[in-house]
Amino acid sequence: MFPYKPKAIVFYCGSNDLAGLKTPEEVFSDFQYFLTAISQHLPEAKLFVIGVKPSPSREYQKNKQISLNNMIRNLSDTNDSLYFLDFKTFHAFNIRKS
Template identity: 40%
Template sequence: MKAIMGKKILKISLAVFFLLQLANSANAQPFANDIAAFKKQDSIAFPPKNAILFVGSSSFTKWKDVQNYFPGYPIINRGFGGSVLNDVIRYEKDIIFPYQPKQIVIYCGENDVASSDTVSGKIVLERFKKLYTDIRQQFPTTSIVFISLKPCPSRWQMKDRMMDANKRIKKYLKKKKNTRFVSVWKAMLDAEGKPIADIFIEDRLHMNAKGYAIWQKILEPYLKK
């Protein structure tokens, strides 16, 4: 009898354990593993001060050789794939504030538009304003560069909302000091006004080396030495 009871207790204990594990997984913040990886990287070798911090979504995540494109500029890449502006805000104390960068380059907002048909350019702007305000409170005079949402074949049907977001953010930043809005939109379009096909990888969303070469040419004049 004791043996049977012991087995039942063990089964119940295991069931409770797995339920707790599932609950913890469900409650885990999105991209927690990405942030943990950044922290581990920092614990091994913390980035130098006065570097240029790239932060945002997968267009930065996949730019793994970004340092090679800008050899004269020390760069910290903290882009994490699939993130929206609210994700960057959620982790700003982990991926922005610990560093003392001389410049912060942001690419984010595209996934916001893609996440729902209800996310308008106005909503993207409001989210960006929150991120910008938080950064300014921490770094009042640090140079901030925002790269415009890019055009891409897989999201071309969303172009109107993306262009509206770009227009609103550009207008907002025009009145801010030590801040630049850098547009990559037109440079990524062909003669017919559509995204250049061969600057993207197979998913028709993320760029290949040709696409990043376009970004390099446009962005470099705005980077701080």
């Protein structure tokens, strides 16, 4: 995607990683690696991250999903180019940005 120089990226990650038995910390570390690459190659781009959404078929992962979402949400509070989209409480758009 780097050659296209997008101004905004919408990204969803985590649910399959957690289902693949990665810990929330491992998935978050992978996400930070991705975020660093975006910051280096596309410093003007905004990154919109869709939080892992609850799924009845993955109810057993609920605590891991919440943990990962909280890590990304907290990071978005300190990073001006990162936006966390919480569809768990979706009504229109619940974009969290302080």
